[in-house]
Amino acid sequence: MGTVPSALKHCLSYQHLLKEQLWIAEPPAAAHPAQEPQALGLPEYVKIVEVGPRDGLQNEKVIVPTDIKIELINQLSKTGLPAIEVTSFVSSKWVPQMADHKEVMRGIERHPGVQYPVLTPNLQGFHSAIAAGATEVSVFGAASESFSKMNINCSIEESIEKFEEVTKSARNMNIPVRGYVSCALGCPYEGNVLPDKVAEVSKRLYSMGCYEISLGDTIGVGTPGSMKKMLEAVMKEIPLSALAVHCHDTYGQALANILTAIQMGVAVVDSSVAGLGGCPYAKGATGNVATEDVIYMLNGLGINTGVNLCAVMEAGNFICTALNKKTNSKVAQASFSTGTIN
Amino acid sequence: ATGGYPKRVKVVEVGPRDGLQNEKNVVPTPVKINLINMLSETGLQVIEATSFVSPKWIPQMADHTEVMQGINKFPGISYPVLTPNLKGFQAAVAAGAKEVSIFGAASELFTKKNINCSIEESLERFDEVMKAAREASIPVRGYVSCVLGCPYEGKISAAKVAEVSKKMYSMGCYEISLGDTIGVGTPGSMKEMLAVVMKEVPVGALAVHCHDTYGQALANILVALQMGVSVVDASVAGLGGCPYAQGASGNVATEDLVYMLNGLGIHTGVDLQKLMDTGTFICNALNRKTNSKVSQASCRL
Numbered sequence: 001m002g003t004v005p006s007a008l009k010h011c012l013s014y015q016h017l018l019k020e021q022l023w024i025a026e027p028p029a030a031a032h033p034a035q036e037p038q039a040l041g042l043p044e045y046v047k048i049v050e051v052g053p054r055d056g057l058q059n060e061k062v063i064v065p066t067d068i069k070i071e072l073i074n075q076l077s078k079t080g081l082p083a084i085e086v087t088s089f090v091s092s093k094w095v096p097q098m099a100d101h102k103e104v105m106r107g108i109e110r111h112p113g114v115q116y117p118v119l120t121p122n123l124q125g126f127h128s129a130i131a132a133g134a135t136e137v138s139v140f141g142a143a144s145e146s147f148s149k150m151n152i153n154c155s156i157e158e159s160i161e162k163f164e165e166v167t168k169s170a171r172n173m174n175i176p177v178r179g180y181v182s183c184a185l186g187c188p189y190e191g192n193v194l195p196d197k198v199a200e201v202s203k204r205l206y207s208m209g210c211y212e213i214s215l216g217d218t219i220g221v222g223t224p225g226s227m228k229k230m231l232e233a234v235m236k237e238i239p240l241s242a243l244a245v246h247c248h249d250t251y252g253q254a255l256a257n258i259l260t261a262i263q264m265g266v267a268v269v270d271s272s273v274a275g276l277g278g279c280p281y282a283k284g285a286t287g288n289v290a291t292e293d294v295i296y297m298l299n300g301l302g303i304n305t306g307v308n309l310c311a312v313m314e315a316g317n318f319i320c321t322a323l324n325k326k327t328n329s330k331v332a333q334a335s336f337s338t339g340t341i342n
Numbered sequence: 343a344t345g346g347y348p349k350r351v352k353v354v355e356v357g358p359r360d361g362l363q364n365e366k367n368v369v370p371t372p373v374k375i376n377l378i379n380m381l382s383e384t385g386l387q388v389i390e391a392t393s394f395v396s397p398k399w400i401p402q403m404a405d406h407t408e409v410m411q412g413i414n415k416f417p418g419i420s421y422p423v424l425t426p427n428l429k430g431f432q433a434a435v436a437a438g439a440k441e442v443s444i445f446g447a448a449s450e451l452f453t454k455k456n457i458n459c460s461i462e463e464s465l466e467r468f469d470e471v472m473k474a475a476r477e478a479s480i481p482v483r484g485y486v487s488c489v490l491g492c493p494y495e496g497k498i499s500a501a502k503v504a505e506v507s508k509k510m511y512s513m514g515c516y517e518i519s520l521g522d523t524i525g526v527g528t529p530g531s532m533k534e535m536l537a538v539v540m541k542e543v544p545v546g547a548l549a550v551h552c553h554d555t556y557g558q559a560l561a562n563i564l565v566a567l568q569m570g571v572s573v574v575d576a577s578v579a580g581l582g583g584c585p586y587a588q589g590a591s592g593n594v595a596t597e598d599l600v601y602m603l604n605g606l607g608i609h610t611g612v613d614l615q616k617l618m619d620t621g622t623f624i625c626n627a628l629n630r631k632t633n634s635k636v637s638q639a640s641c642r643l
Contacts, residue, residue: 220639222605223601223602223604223605223606224564224602224605224606225605225606225607226605249635250635250639251598251601251635251636251639252560252595252598252601252602252634252635252636253560253598253601253602253605255557255558255560255561256560256561256563256564256602258561259529259561259564259565260564279639282638282639284638285635285638285639286635286638290557293556293557293558296528296556296557296558297528297529297557297558297561299528300527300528300529300530300531300558301528301529301530302530329557330554330555330556330557330590330591331556331557333587333589333590333591334525334555334556334584334587334590337587337588337589337590338586338587338590
């Protein structure tokens with residue numbers, strides 16, 4: 001479309017436009033009544049659950065030193081994120097990246113108003129997590145028998161029994177438990193996953209006491225079409241306010257899927273700073289959706305998240321430098337290119 | 343609220359023009375011709391072939407006549423070309439073009455920086471093209487750039503977008519493609535802009551041309567579809583970076599768009615596998631990685 005000077009990054013108007021979108025200072029007041037989220041049928045507030053330090057790093061090849069993990073989490077704690085998944089109390093044999101779970105849990109700053117959940121696959125992990133100071137835990141179910149078998153070497157039913165032990169202990173100690181359902185929109189082994197199966201597993205986790213169910217498109221194959229069908233089935237069994245979506249961007253569908261979920265009233269979204277975490281089922285492909293890109297979209301919709309996008313980009317820049325990799329966040333890529341962020 | 347979706351969507355493939363134009367490496371003519379021929383086999387109905395603009399400005403498009411004359415023209419497929427002025431239009435028709443496109447903008451500063459005149463002056467230039475096109479029975483597609491933000495002016499008012507779109511539609515453009523040139527738009531601004539434009543131009547004559555520079559393209563396209571838009575521009579392999587943000591991406595990838603539309607049960611007529619193969623071909627020729635996530639992912643359902 002014609003030649004353009006490359007000195008555009010000094011263009012004040014462009015930077016100004018981006019600053020409005022990036023919400024550096026305050027969220028821009030909705031210029032138009034039509035821009036109010038409620039007028040669009042959307043939630044006013046969306047809770048972002050940051051899974052970078054756990055789900056993200058777990059799927060990164062390079063083992064990250066403990067002090068870097070702690071620094072990442074401390075930086076994320078200052079961004080306004082309400083929940084940051086810290087680590088996983090799983091055997092280091094299975095997930096070497098998470099071998100330093102105790103040190104990380106004990107080493108991080110705990111900011112008031114921020115939750116720091118950890119994964120606990122079984123009772124042993126749960127006790128270990130509590131001993132290390134955890135005040136919230138997560139359990140991971142799946143909507144696919146094959147995935148359950150391949151991932152944790154037991155059937156869905158057997159895994160539910162293990163989780164019941166965890167939720168029982170957790171209840172006794174007033175520890176909230178979040179439940180995840182993997183393969184909600186497709187399984188690397190079984191292919192199609194029935195929405196009713198997702199609803200069934202979700203209901204089991206919710207009934208045993210999980211306060212929130214995060215529905216995971218584990219291999220990112222979902223589209224707005226399958227997201228809608230799945231949510232319709234699950235919403236028959238679980239109240240909307242207890243639902244979250246955990247979308248992977250492996251096929252570039254994450255933001256469209258998240259938008260669909262939000263349009264249906266879901267108000268909790270999982271994401272990973274800098275889009276950390278590839279896909280273990282598709283070599284070289286991406287995994288988690290980038291927190292920066294989600295926040296950019298929510299800001300543009302006038303939806304409050306409480307999160308400072310620039311601070312998240314800085315944390316993303318920190319961890320990408322430490323991992324010696326490029327960010328998976330398009331917002332971060334574009335912002336650093338235009339000199340809006342230095 | 344989730345609206346209904348159109349049953350069919352027309353995908354307008356802009357890779358060979360908008361895509362290649364924004365790629366650093368100049369692509370040899372035979373490669374361009376092969377790209378377009380491969381795209382012609384995928385089921386795409388519209389493939390923007392080239393631009394009849396001065397090679398001084400756009401070296402990548404210097405071979406426009408050879409490309410236009412060299413490609414296989416399949417019946418039922420349209421091969422529009424860009425024509426910035428009457429001279430370009432005449433060269434295009436002489437080279438065999440049967441459809442042309444003209445480019446307006448919703449930003450005065452962008453128009454000034456891009457083609458060194460005001461919006462009003464640019465529309466006067468296009469008037470000449472429209473007149474000649476009408477006489478030759480050549481359909482004209484109109485593009486409006488910067489509909490959701492401008493690299494120079496910043497925010498762009500939806501009313502301005504509607505005004506320019508209406509003018510181009512009244513001049514005789516059969517379709518107006520609304521371009522988020524720097525990819526800053528979000529579903530919020532897309533919805534607001536379309537609501538205003540749709541008061542002036544019938545939705546059946548509207549298309550969206552979203553850039554994925556901030557990762558928002560598919561979400562923006564989704565909202566446009568919910569509002570009744572049923573024509574979407576995209577670029578195979580997401581060819582074409584952003585001239586305003588070095589290293590950042592530009593056009594949305596056709597593969598990723600088709601994947602989403604397939605998942606919504608919307609008919610496009612496009613064979614995704616053939617499209618991916620075409621993307622692989624051009625990326626190899628350009629010695630670059632694809633920008634399409636669907637292409638990158640290797641697991642299949």
